[in-house]
Amino acid sequence: MENQIDSKSLSSEEEIAVRQFLVGRRILIADNSTVARQSLANVFVELGANHKDVHTVRTYAEALSAIQEHKPNILISDYNLSDDHGIQLIEPMKEQLSDPQDKLFIISTTNGEQSAVAEAAEEDVDSYILKPFSANIFKVYISRVVANKLSPSQYMAEIKKGQKALMEDSYQDAYIFFHEAKSLHKAPALAHYYAAKSLIGLNRYDEALYECQAGLELVPNHYKCLSLKFDILYSSKNYKEAYSTAQRLVGQFPIGSTRLGDIFTLAVLTHNFGDVEKYYLFYKKLDRRPDELRKVVAAGLLVCGKSMLKQGLEKRAVNLFRQALSTSHYEFQYFEKIVQSLLAKKMTKEALSVLDIFPKDMRSDAVFLQLEFRLLNVLETPERIIERGREIIKKRMADEHIFEDVIRRLISLEKFKAAEITLDEAISQFPDKRTYFNELHEEALGKAA
Secondary structure (H helix, E strand, O other): OEOOOOOOOOOHHHHHHHHHHHOOOOEEEEOOOHHHHHHHHHHHHHOOOOHHHEEEEOOHHHHHHHHHHHOOOEEEEEOEOOOOEHHHHHHHHHHHOOOHHHOEEEEEEOOHHHHHHHHHOEOOEOEEEEOOOOHHHHHHHHHHHHHHHHOOOHHHHHHHHHHHHHHOOOHHHHHHHHHHHHHHOOOOHHHHHHHHHHHHHOOOHHHHHHHHHHHHHHOOOOHHHHHHHHHHHHHOOOHHHHHHHHHHHHHHOOOOHHHHHHHHHHHHHOOOHHHHHHHHHHHHHOOOOOHHHHHHHHHHHHHHHHHHHHOOOHHHHHHHHHHHHHHOOOOHHHHHHHHHHHHHOOOHHHHHHHHOOOOHHHOOOHHHHHHHHHHHHHHOOHHHHHHHHHHHHHOOOOOHHHHHHHHHHHHHOOOHHHHHHHHHHHHHHOHHHHHHHHHHHHHHHHHHO
16 A cells, blocks of 8 residues: 655656546545645546546535445545545445456545554555645645556565456465565565465465464554454354454444444354444444344344343333334334333333334234233233233233233132133133143132132
8 A cells, every 4th residue: 555655756658547547537535625625626637537527525425425326436535524434435435346456545634543544454445645735746646546556566466466366266376376475565464364365265264364363463453354354253153352353343444234243243142232332323324224234233232231131220221122122123022022121120111111112003913912911910900900901802912921810810809700711712712721721720719719
């Protein structure tokens, strides 16, 4: 990656190649500053880009929309856009242009730490430039970046050979190319990453993990090495180490939907329930939320809520339960599990508030009626509980627990005939529970005597 401006002038051949490269390329400039956007746009036009192909935006949201609409080959983004970090545009860019040779992604920043993050995203971020800079300096800079893209170094040339072998499934040949490339760069983290990919193709996972670690020793937060290390650890069920690696990724780089689903799962498997709330915020910021991810997040929030309840953190638990409900799109099973959990802790008021969220057009469904009955069982008089239970039984929407409660309460009020009628109805509806209901009836009669 280019990490500083080379002031050396381009040869006439290089200037012609840069101009030819820019003609017809779609360019997007994302920056908070109107002056900066216009200045950079003028530079690209001066270098040969068509004015109609240069687009400028101010915010992250506008950049996302422009990427989808224009599919830019070149993106220049400030690290700090008004509503998010420009580096998070990596994934949207990759979705639109999968071939690294067909795109340029450059980050501009005033912060040295942010430039280190950009450099660690090697191959996904082509370069970065430190602000402030003049239009003339940027003109020289972008020309040099394009020239280097068109005429890669010996190191990158060897990487390209290895990539070609990888695409042909020639893993041993690929590994040799990447191994040779290591001697051509002072910090060949990218070569280590691709060497690891080759070893995975050869089913040599321990060696692949070693290569990833070697790359990380050279560039501590190298995005590709971190990502591949995570994948190897996760697939080998080394969840503790995988989660530790995931936290490094989350702390430095944008997280896509697939990776976020894995991290949610790991947070639960490693009992890092406190982190689930943080990852939920990442989920809420995603522009695209696949249904599979939605289900993973909802389940993670539910488990986290139960954990908070056990720890006595009732407010956090209720908040997580509400998030689980909305994420699940208010699936019946979530209402059932949440209400049961709250009632087990004698949190009747909170259970009522959750049930109050139940979609009004679905309140005639059996699940709602059964949950409502459980709450009535705690709040109402025996007579009212029996009355409501009989209404649900008549609608043939009662589960075995409603039958059980109604039978017990009828006997406790010495309404033996009504209890026998309800017993017959229970056996008719749940024939496989005949023995259970008969024993329950006898037990209740014994206690009443």
